[in-house]
Every structure is written in C-alpha cells, then in structure tokens.
Amino acid sequence: MVKNDTPPRRIVVAGATGTIGQAVVRRLVADGHSVTALLRPGSAGHDTGPLAGAELAHAALSDHDAIAKVMGDARPDCIISCIASRSGAPKDAEAVDYGANVALLETAQAAGARQFILLSAICVQKPLLAFQHAKLAFEARLAASGIDYTIVRPTAFFKSLSGQVKRVKAGKPFLIFGDGELTRCKPISDDDLARFIAACIDNPDTSRRILPIGGPGPAISLREQGELLFEIAGRPVRFKSVSPRLFDYAERALGLGSGMSGWFAEKAEYARIARYYATESMLVLDPETGGYSADLTPEYGSDTLRDHYARLLAEG
Structure with missing residues (x-):
C-alpha cells in the first residue's frame, strides 16, 4: 500500500x-505537502521544532468557530486527525474523541x-470503555458523512511500552500482570505509523476502509517485553507480578460513590481502563474464534x- x-x-x-502528530507532520513536510499543524492554545509553550516546515495554527478543540477559521485559511484537501482524549474519562472522551472530531469533520x-x-485505536473492536464508544460513534459519523475517509487503528505504540525503562535501568523489577502472558501486541513506531498514514492520502486502496495495523512481528507479551529490556540493559531478569483483580476491587469500591460524586465515577473508569489494558491484547479479533489473532494483525514498517x-x- 506504500x-x-x-x-x-x-x-x-x-x-x-x-508524538504521533509530530511524526505525521514531519513525514508530510518531507513528502512536499503544504501542512498546517492545528495546535491547542495551551500548547503555545511546547517545543515546535519537530513541526518545522509546517504552518502553525492555534484553536481550542471546543471552539467550532476558531477551527472553522483555520480550515478556511488552510483550504485543505485532506484533514488528518491524531487527537485523542488525554484521560479517557467519559466527559473528556465525549468532548474530544467524538465532539472535537465532529467539529474537524464539519469545518x-x-x-x-x-x-x-482518522487515527483511531485497535481496542475499539472490543468496546468496554467510554472513550472506545466515543471513538466508534465518530467512526460511524465519519463513514456516513459522504467524505472520502480512511480509519487507521494501530496496535500499541512504542511510547506506551516504554514506561518501565527507568525502572529496569535503576535495578528495579519489571511489573507484570499475572504471569505476564495475558496480553500480546505488535507495537509500531511513530515514524512507521506516520509513513502508513501518509500513504493513505489519495490512495484508492485505502479509501473508505478501516485499517488495523501493527509493527514488525512477532507479537510480544508483557513478560517478553521485560525480558527484552533486561537483556539489552545487561541486567538479571526480575519480575514483580500484580493481579489484575486489584483493578476489579478498585472499580467496585469507587463505584459505590459514583452516584454521589463525579470524582468517584471518573476514578472508577480509570480502574476499568487499567484492567482493560492489563487483560486485553492489542491485536485483531478473529471473527470466527472471538479470540485475538497475531496472524490476522497486519505488520508494517521496519523499526x-x-x-x-x-x-x-543509551540516552539515559
């Protein structure tokens, strides 16, 4: 499909x-496209070096008129949405994963x-969380809009699998859920994903399609991620197991206060999110077996x- x-x-x-948005901008600029990078007003203090070569425009995702002005000035042939709710909480998901994307589409x-x-997520194929339902609602809105579209559903990102690098380097054990073999994924790098997204522009092979995508295989478990880190760091393998049931207990306890306080409801959703990622693989679901399939999960890139x-x- 390149x-x-x-x-x-x-x-x-x-x-x-x-990080994905920056990689997409870099790829598009390198390919010679005229790129407008739409930034939230609160991002004014961020390093814009990675966006070199792009026109910068600021607009709150909740400000329909401001987004419309950016679109009117840019007169885009194509819009690429890499936005996502930061917390995954129901209100945030409704406002960003659905509402802000609707504003982008309409304008x-x-x-x-x-x-x-649209940069979506492979986890929406088994929707149990508020942000997944919000993403699916927008996917349906996009498909019915009449515009040519492509929905990209990547597996895990390298960044999402990097949270324990400092622990390992500091000599601490690598945290796993259960035996560390509950889940698997085919992680993809920012640059490879950006190349995949850029290849969807004006591409009839990807038109009006939902595309799951992973990086080079094989699929890797949480335990194997830890073993890989220890091997590269030159340290003895050390694991500490955490039971996913802890998230069940947390959800139940927090759920008792959900009817009285939005704070409890939000924290209960965070527990559900944590349990989901501790127990569900980021691979394509096989419609015949109902299980996750590494074989059915496409691979792309070289990183x-x-x-x-x-x-x-090495960077420390």
Missing part, C-alpha cells in the same frame, strides 16, 4: 503536538476538504522495539 507518487496536497493535521467539509484520515529500547537505555 504510495510515494501523491502530488503535493494542502493538509491540516490536528493533534500535532503529540473541513465546509472548507472543501475531500478526504479525512523494532529492540532498537527503540536500546536507544532509550
């Missing part, structure tokens, strides 16, 4: 301060955009988790 012959287009990238269509590329871990450990 497509390198797309002529230069005018493209708006929303969520451009995130982009009004400005004459012909294509909308490996091993190289990513080695780089993080």
